Amino acid sequence: MNLLPENAVKIEIEGTTVDFFEYKENGVHYYYFDTSMTAAPEPMINAMAGLGLLDATNKKLIMINHRVPGGLFGKVNQNFTHEIEELEDGRAKVVFSYLEDESEKADLTQTSCG
Numbered sequence: 001m002n003l004l005p006e007n008a009v010k011i012e013i014e015g016t017t018v019d020f021f022e023y024k025e026n027g028v029h030y031y032y033f034d035t036s037m038t039a040a041p042e043p044m045i046n047a048m049a050g051l052g053l054l055d056a057t058n059k060k061l062i063m064i065n066h067r068v069p070g071g072l073f074g075k076v077n078q079n080f081t082h083e084i085e086e087l088e089d090g091r092a093k094v095v096f097s098y099l100e101d102e103s104e105k106a107d108l109t110q111t112s113c114g
Contacts, residue, residue: 034064048108054098061096079106
């Protein structure tokens with residue numbers, strides 16, 4: 001199940017372990033990555049790197065993971081909003097959004113799962 005639109009372009013993000021892509025749709029700039037085939041701590045490492053890209057309300061980060069990343073939410077839920085969608089194949093799609101006056105306060109260096 002490919003969730004990327006045709007206009008998505010691969011980008012390099014320092015410190016990541018999976019491919020990242022970006023695309024624009026309806027005035028929103030999206031960053032996308034898939035950690036559904038990785039084990040801890042890779043989902044956390046990649047999510048923290050991706051969240052660092054969100055610096056405006058018109059930017060969103062899409063994470064595809066093998067399950068809902070509950071441990072990640074505990075680290076960033078005060079600094080970013082998120083929406084969860086359960087995919088037909090059992091994976092989770094999480095869309096993170098910038099939160100004005102809060103996202104800048106996030107400590108994105110905490111990449112351990114504990």
